Amino acid sequence: MKRIVIALVTLSAPVLAQQPQMPNLEEIFFQQFDTNKDGRVSKAEFLQPTEAQFDHMDRDKNGDLDQAEVKAFNDEMKARIQEMQQRMQQQGGQPGMPPR
Secondary structure (H helix, E strand, C coil), rough: HHHHHHHHHHHHHHHHCCCCCCHHHHHHHHHHCCCCCCCCCCCHHHHHHHHHHHHHHHCCCCCCHHHHHHHHHHHHHHHHHHHHHHHHHHHHCCCCCCCC
8 A cells, every 4th residue: 555655646746746836826916906015905905906997897987887888898808808718729728727
């Protein structure tokens, strides 16, 4: 049994070495939200991207989102996702995987 475990560990080491590293989610969070780079995220910093997103979606700038504005935004996001998928396919990669 001990030999089987050793063999599995030895054989799986190269495979594990090829796996992409998980991103540091805490680091990504602070890069995105800690706009003044003080090592802390205030409520205002946290909400800023949401406000910017709302402003982007509110095409008529009336302070409200209607169904047409939400649909337009969803259509825009779908188009962006399709674009990214096409680029990844052209490059031979998959999300989270390095190109071959």
